Amino acid sequence: MLGENQPDVSEPSASPEATAQAVPDQRAAAEPPPARPVSAPPAAPVSGAPVSAVPVSAVPVSAAPVSAVPVSALPVSAAPVSAAPAGSSAALDAEPPAANAAEPVSAPPAAPVPAPPAPSVPGPAASPVSAPPAASVSAPPAGPVSAPPAGPVSAPPDRPVSAPPAAFVSAPPAEQVSAPPAASVSAPPAASVSAPPAEQVSAPPAASVSAPPAGPVSAPPAGPGRVEQGDPEQVLAAYRWQLDPATLREIVEEPDELRTVRRRLTEKLGTAVDNRARARLLSLRAVVSRILGELDDALADARLALTYAEATGELRRIALAQARLAHVLRWRGEFTEADQLFARATSPELPDRLRAALHEHAGRSCFDQGRYMEACQHFEQALDLRGSGDPDLLARVRLALDAVAERVATAGFGPYPRSRDEVLERIQPPVPVRDGGLWGYTDPDGDLVVPARYADAQPFAEGLAWVRRPQTERWSLIALTGTTVIEPSFLAVRAFSEGLAWVVRDGAEGWLAIDPTGNVVIPPGFADVRPFRRGVAAVRREGWGAVDRTGRIVVPTRYHSFRTPLADGRHVDGFTDEGLAVVELAGRHGVVDHTGAMLVPPVHPTLVIHPVAFLVGTGAGRWGALDRRGNPLIDPVHRSAEDLLEEIERLLTDANPVL
Known part of the structure; x- marks a missing residue:
C-alpha cells in the first residue's frame, strides 16, 4: 500500500513534512527534543482570535509555569471540505488530507527560569484562569517539536493558543484541503465549515518571553491514544509503511492500532448519509482489512464501495475504489480481475500523483504473477509521471526493482508485456485494409477475414x-x-458509441x-453531432448543446462551440471522461457537466480542464484557477499556464492517495 493521500479522490493525505522525513513506506516516528520548562510571573489576560471554522473565544490565561507541553492533533472530520477562497494555497486533491499525527510529548521537570513580565493586552472581560501545566494542547506539529524560542512564540497554525488550556482543544489540520467535484461540504452538526485561510495566523503573547535553549525531548512511540482520539481516515493516511522486500506487501507492525482504526471507520459509516461518504469509508475499511489479512471482509467492503462510487459518477472517486478493490484481489491471487481494474482505473484525466500510484500497484500485481517486464513498464510509467518530484515513490520503485532483479536472476523475465486490450480481454477486431481498389478486413495476424469488396470501410467499433x-x-x-446487419440505408454515418450511432437517411x-x-x-433534427460519452452527446441545431440517450436536451443548444481543451494539450469533442465540457458563447468560455448543470458561466476568454481545477486566462494574458464548483482558487496573477500548473503542483505536494 502506498501512503496514499491523491487524493474527494476524498482522500486523506499525509503532511509534506512528515513525508520528507520518513523512510519510504516506513512509519515515521517523530523524536522531538525536550524543552526546559519556563515559568513566568502572572501576566494580564491575553485573548487570541481563533482561526477555526467555528469561532471560539480564547479564555484569558495568566502565564503559569510552562513545561514543554505535548502537542497532538485532533483531526477534523474527513468529509470533503470546500476549497479555499481566491488566492489561498489550498491543497487541490480530492480526498481530505490528514493532519500530522504526533503523540503528546512531555518534557522532564527542570528548574524554572524567570522571564520578564509581559505587558498587558486588552482582552474580553473575564477573570484570569491558570492553566494546568500538564494539559495537552491540540495542534498539528509538522515534525519534531522543539521548545519555545528566545523570541516571540507563535501558536500552532490555524488556531492561536495563549496558554495551555484546561481541556483538549481541537484545531483544523495545518494542511489546506480542496473539495472534490460536486462534493458536499460536511461539518459538525448544524454548522457548515469553509476552508481555512491560506496564510497561517499566529497569536504570540503581548511581549516576547525569553527561555533557555531547548534541550532534546524524546517522543514516546505512538500508542492507542492517538488512534482513539484521532480521525481514523487521517490516522490511516499518516501511516508510513515498510514493504517486505521479497513480496512487496506492507508489513503490519501494530495490528491492534489498525483494528482500532477499522472500528472507528465503522462508527463513521453509521452516520454516513451520502454515496460519496459511504464509498470513501467502505474502501478505506477494505484497505485496513486487507493489510490485517482478513481478505473476505476486505473484498465485501471493496465491492460495495465501488458500487457507491459508481453511483456518484465522479471519475477520481471511481478510480480510487477500483484500485482498492484491485489491491484486495491481488492479495487473493485473483490477478485477471485485479489487472483489469487497474487498467480501467487509469485515465489521462486523473491527477499525475494518482496515475503514478495506479501504475506502481499494477506493477506489483505483475510482479506477483512473474510478469517482470510488464512490472518494469508500470514502474517506469510511475517514475515518468512523478519520479522527479516524489522521493518516496522513487525509493519504493527502487526497492521494487531490486526485488525484480533478484527474481529475474533465478526465474527469467517471464512473459512479454500485454497490451491494454489484452489485459482487458477485449477482442481485437479486424482492421480495414486496401486490396487493389477495394477494402476488406484482416485479423491481428494479417489474414484476410472479410473479403475486399467494399468501396469504403470504417474501423470496427463495439463489434460493428x-x-x-x-x-x-x-x-x-x-x-x-x-455478415450484413443493416442493409444499405444511410447517406452519412458515425461509429457506434455506447450502443448508439448517428446516421443521416435524408x-x-x-x-x-x-x-x-x-x-x-x-x-432526426440535428445539423451536427458528436459521439456519446458518459450517456450524453454534443449536438448542434441553431447552436451547440447536448442530449442524453433518450434524445432529451440536457444542455440548451445555444452555444457557439462545444470543444473541451485539457491541460495536457489534448482536445475532446464534447464531454470528458469526468462528464465535463467547455462551452463557448460570443468568445467567452464556461463549463457544464453531463447533467446540464452550469459549473462556470461563459465569462472567461480562455478556459482549460485540469484534473483538479479549471484553468482560466484573462484578456491581459494572466492565468488563475477555479475549483470544481467554479469558485476562485488561485488569483489570475501568473504570466503563463505553465507557471500556474507549477503552482497547482506545489499545492498538491501534501496529498498522497491511500491505496
Missing part, C-alpha cells in the same frame, strides 16, 4: 463497422464476420441516432 459497396452511395452495417432531415438493429432511438 460501416461499409459502402461500389454500386451504392448508401452505407450498410456489418458484424465482425462480415440530407434534409439531419442526423438521428439508431441502435445496432437499426431502430431509431433519437429522432
